[in-house]
Amino acid sequence: MSIYDEEESLVRNPVKLWEYSHPKDTKCWKFIQYVNQQHSTAFQTYDELYNWSVEQTSLFWKDVWDFTGVISSSPATAVVEYLKPMYPRPRFFVGAKLSYAQNLLYPISSPDEASTAVISVTEFGLTKVSWKDLREQVRKVSLALIRAGVHRGDRIAGYVSNNVTTLVALLATSAIGAVWSSTSSEIGAVSVVERLSQIEPVVLFADNASIYNQKKFDNLPKVSEIVQQLPCLRTVVIVETANLQIDLSLVKPKNGLAFTLDAFIADVEDGEIVEFVMLDFDDPLFIVYSSGTTGKPKCIVHGQGGSLLQHKKEHAIQMDMSLGDVFFQYTTCSWMMWQWLISGLASGATVVLYDGSPFQPHGDDSMFKLIDDLEVKYFGTSAKYLSILEQKKYNPRLKFAMKKLAAITSTGSVLSPSTFSYVYDTFGSILLGSITGGTDILSLFGAPSFLNPVYKGEVQVRGLGMAVHVMSPNGDIIDESGKSGDLVCTRVFPCMPVRFWNDADGAKYESSYFERFGRNIWHHGDFVVFSPKTRGLVMLGRSDGVLKPSGVRFGSSEIYNVLNQEFPTEIDDALCVGMTRPSDLDETVVLFVKMHHGVEFNSDLEQSIRSKIRIQLSARHVPKFIDQTPEIPYTANGKKVETVVKKIVSNSPLSIGASVANPDCLLWYKSWADRH
Incomplete structure (x- = not known):
């Protein structure tokens, strides 16, 4: 089975x-x-x-x-250069010239320029931006980038949160033919440098603070560390996301200048026109990164037209999705769902950019009060978030009509x-x-x-x-x-x-x-x-997380589904991996469980887990080891790090990348492996 x-x-x-x-x-x-x-x-x-x-x-x-x-x-x-082989990759829409920024700022549906294009929300409030204002902000930043010496193909990076200024920086980058790459401002400096040092950006946009769980965190010490390790930078632009002191001397690049955003665009004159740079369909637009959990992240380049066309189709x-529909995807700027969200503008939608905890400022009600207030039609989230609500038996319909959803x-x-x-x-x-x-x-x-x-x-x-x-x-x-x-x-x-x-x-x-x-x-x-x-x-689940005890192949999610269904009040989270050491003849299934606060992991619960897995799956699915763990390792994008733990417990050679958001917890797994 x-x-x-x-x-x-x-x-x-x-x-x-x-x-x-x-x-x-x-x-x-x-x-x-x-x-x-x-x-x-x-x-x-x-x-x-x-x-x-x-x-x-x-x-x-x-x-x-x-x-x-x-x-x-x-x-x-020509629509496509050839159909086979898939690699080397063929060119698409050969001869076409386009601008991603133009398609998002002036969609074919022609929204009223006074209507709302973007709703930028934090845990402390929201700002609505019209299509006219969005275009004006992009114009100013585009011209400021040109004055800063940015040319077509140069890389512009963001160490930023999900807000309208980040969107403006990306659209300005696209408008002048440069290439955008962003990481979220809550990520550590080592992880950021590991990425950006590979692509050598000439400009860095960075938020002065991160906001999460009603707390404000000063980003400038991390920005300073990043800037010091990127000699390629010529310009650093600090975006004020919280009322904290900004000392530009801390973030001045070795070979350039640092500005606040207001100072960066101060010399742009009213009436100055920026022309959209028209590019080939496959010219670079975004650089995104592989997870980097077991080594340096790979830098994946996406083109001007591919993402645009695919997102418009989707x-x-x-x-x-149609003109005026409100589209809210909970995401950070490090996750590809951010690009998926902002491309909603190309279909004439109003996009909601949310920065903060999904449980602030109104607890479990937070996202659904927002959906109700903003008349959201499309809400995107993570499976983990929905699972948490399920475990709590939370029902937002008791409070919020959400008539447009x-x-x-x-x-x-x-x-x-x-x-x-x-x-x-x-x-x-x-x-x-x-x-x-x-x-x-x-x-x-x-x-x-x-x-x-x-x-x-x-x-x-x-x-x-x-x-x-x-x-x-x-x-x-x-x-x-x-x-x-x-x-x-x-x-x-x-x-x-x-x-x-x-x-x-x-x-x-x-x-x-x-x-x-x-x-x-x-x-x-x-x-x-x-x-x-x-x-x-x-x-x-992921193929690299497939378990194969006695030749039976199954995904880790099958184990997680049983736990979610049968133990929602006992088990908060879990990690299931295969363990194969050099002397082993077969793979062993190992299950680590993190308990809800105040719940004890004991032999009765362990036997109950084994029994439920045996009944709902098969005897071969039952883990040989079930143990309590204090913490589950995740990437910064919220994905479980199964591969790293699998290598640790299997005593395999391992290089841990900076993308593991909580790497200290891996010491516990190393200790567990040593004991077993």
Whole structure:
């Protein structure tokens, strides 16, 4: 048995939780009619459209471009350079010239310039910014960057929080043809330098303070440490996010100047015009980073058009996003969901930028009071957050009507079947979109759809144009078998990274995605099951976290699902890894549990955990070791660090990267390994 009983049962006998009552009112339905008109087809369902979209790559992406209204100064002469191999990556929309910033600031839907483009929220209040004001702020920062000597292709970095000034800095960077890379201001200096030293930015935007849990933290000591280790910097711009003293002498770069934001833009005159720099579709726009938990993070470069086109498809066609809709994704600037959020502007949406704890300033009510007050239509969050609410049996509907809320999306980790039930029991008739993708594609492989039902425990659909399959270890596509395997993609797509930074021969790029199954198959690193009946996906965790005791392959999320369902009041968090030491003939499953405050871990609880896992999974799923841990290691983006702990307990060689947010806790796991 490769997946736990409930999930196996759900694949055989899917449980429908929701279906949209007006599918023919959606943009996805209108897009189907558009395709039918363009190509004399007669599609009536999402699945028919999907099959065509992955077979007709050029036709499909050209239709997305036209239907969603990508703005460009010149058209493409070819949609894609070639279809195979997937690596080396082909060029997309060859000949087209465009500006990401222009598409976000002046979307084809033409919002009223006096209407709200951005709502920037902290734990202490909010600010609304109109489209006119946003454009003006971008104009000023763009011209100030040009005066500071920034040229096309230069890197501009942000050590920043999720606020409107960060958005302005990114759009100004794009407007002048430079390249943006950001890390969140709560991350430690060592982790930031490990990233930024590789890309050598010439400008750094940095917040003077971080705000979290009603506390303000002075960032300038960390900014000073970062600046001292980046001799490439010519300009540092300090953004005042809290009323704390700013001593610019602490952050002056060795070969340049430091300014407050107000001083940086002070010389920009009214009426000065900035022209959007028109770039190739695949010219660099974003540099994002791999997790870096076991070494230096890889610098992943995404292009001008790939993210824009993919996000417009996902927002407008997959999610039905329209002019004036309010879109709120809880994220930091280090997570790829930040790019996914801000691209909502290109569909004419109002985006909510939230900086702070999701439980401040009103406890569990915080996010839902905001959703109610701001009339949010789309709310994106993490599976962990929803799981916490489930454990608390929290019901926001008792206090907040949230009349406009149409969809909740969840990502970051696997959403358990029980949490699906919790959301529908609590929120009623909305779309719950369990979505999956990642930093590598800056978007989604598994997406939401208002044309398809939501089934318990499943990602609704494979994203249009994304040829997603499940592959066995032998390289066979096993979609229709209902068996677990690796998530792969077998057709090129425009949001593939254009390259890695400092990877001239492409060796890092190829080894990251094409080493496992060859140059024609993108290996994403997720462990999944495809449901032949619903055409949805069941996520089982990361491939590198797959456990294989006695040859049985299963994902760590299967263990977590049992714990979430059966022990919500006892177990706060958990980490499940495989242990294989040089002398071992087989892999051993090890489960570490972190208890809720005041709850005792004892032999009775341990035996109960073993019993529930044996009953709901199988005897081979039962961990050999179950032990209490004081802390679970996470990355700064909130993902469990299974791989590092797996190597520690297996006594494998290990280099721990700075991306582990709480590395001190790893000493406990080393001690545990020594004792066992």
